[in-house]
Amino acid sequence: MSAGTAMKQIGDGVWASLWEPGGWGQANTGLVVDPGSVSMVIDTVWDVPRAREIADETARLTANAPVTEAVNTHSDGDHWWGNDTLPSGVRITTSSASLHAMKEETAPAGVNAFAALGSRIGWVPGPLGAMGSYMNRVRGGAQFPGKSPRLPDHTFDVTEKITVGSRDVQLRYLGPAHTVGDLIAHVPDAGIVFTGDLLFIGSTPILWHGPLGNWLGALDHLLSLDAEAYVPGHGPLCGTAEIRALREYWIWVEESGRQHFDAGVESTPASRNMMQSKEFERFSTWDCAERLVLTMSTLYRLWEGKPxxxxxxxxRARAFADAGTFLREFESR
Known part of the structure; x- marks a missing residue:
């Protein structure tokens, strides 16, 4: 197994593939096993070689408990573009809102072509080059699938209980927040919660959809579960302390960002000011700090009363152009 794909047992019959440090595209996945019965996979990754390696490791761990269920926590490609590595008979579940967003997403081949173009034009001055270089950064070294992967074939609106042999996995839709369809998967008998991208640990989160109040509510719900461990969408396993730190980040973003918005400061300069503030220092060690620019573009749109x-x-290209421009200016200082 390559680094970042090996399964780590994190609870009774529960494993996670933790792709650290958890940067762009480095999504975590999970596995819930009822020995001698059946198993469930939680999320798949978008990089084809890694997805296959995880599938091979999963097959080894489930030799006496075949995978019959899978869950996609939300619509970002790095959490479901590996669905074709699942056994063909597996039922895949996601939220109704997430399935709708998956159908709106650009296909992997289109994103790959766009990123490849970005690698060639990244040197160009101005927003076009900034967008291209940042999109190439987002892809990293990932090898995307050549065709659109298998979509989920089962959805739910608010809550769903899936029985995995003798075990229950509780699904709950907590979006819209990071995306329109964010859900969590709680394994009560193991004290484990798979949170998707409602948790970024050690890296800066992104608000693609909002509203931000929903994300804060989702974090409060996660805290109320008081689980033994939480598996974030990106980054290492965590407990309640890390969730509270993320909550503090979002409260700071909301308060400081709104002050800039009300003062008429545009979103990218506002992000720059916020990252130069003393209040930002406690979050400055998180990877990809420039993602604040992406979040602020979303928040400004919502604060303007737009959907x-x-x-x-x-x-995303517009957002990446803003983030890439900001990063160029930051790195040239």
Whole structure:
């Protein structure tokens, strides 16, 4: 197994593939096993070689408990573009809102072509080059699937209990927040919660959809579960202390960002000011701090009374141009 794909047992019959440090595309996945019965996979990764390695390791761990269920926690490709590595008979579940967003997403081949273009034009001055270089950064070294992967075939609206042999996995839709369809998977008998991208640990979170109040509510719900361990979408296992730190980050973003918005400061300069403030210092060690620019573009749109934008390539390209421009200015200082 390559680094970042090996399964780590984190509870009774529960494993996680923790792809640290948890940067762009480095998504965590999970496995719930009822020995001698059946198993469930939680999320798949978008990098084809890694997805296959995880599938091979999963097959080894489930030799006497075949995978019959899978869950995709939300619509970002790095959490479901590996669905074709699942056994063909597996039922895949996600929230109704997430499935709708998955159908709106640009296909992997289109994103790959866009990122490849970005690698060639990243040197170009101005927003075009900034967008291209940042998109290439987002892809990293990932090898995307050549065709659109298998979509989930089962959805729910608010809550769903899936029985995995003799074990229950409780699904709950807590979005819209990071994306329109964020859900969590709670394994009560093991004290483990798979949170998808409602938790970024050690890296800066992104608000693609909002509203931010929903994300704060989701964090409060996670805290109320008082689990033994939480598996974030990105980063290492965590407990309640890390969730509270993320909550403090979002409260700071909301309060400081709104002050800038009300003062008429545009979103990217506002992000720059916020990252230069003393209040930011406690979050400055988190990776990809420039993601604040992406979040602020979402928040400004919401504060202007406009609806959240769908996850199209055009929407993300504009955001990546802003983030890439900011990063160029920051790195040139």
């Amino acid at each position: 959240a934008e769908p996850p199209t390539l055009a929407r």
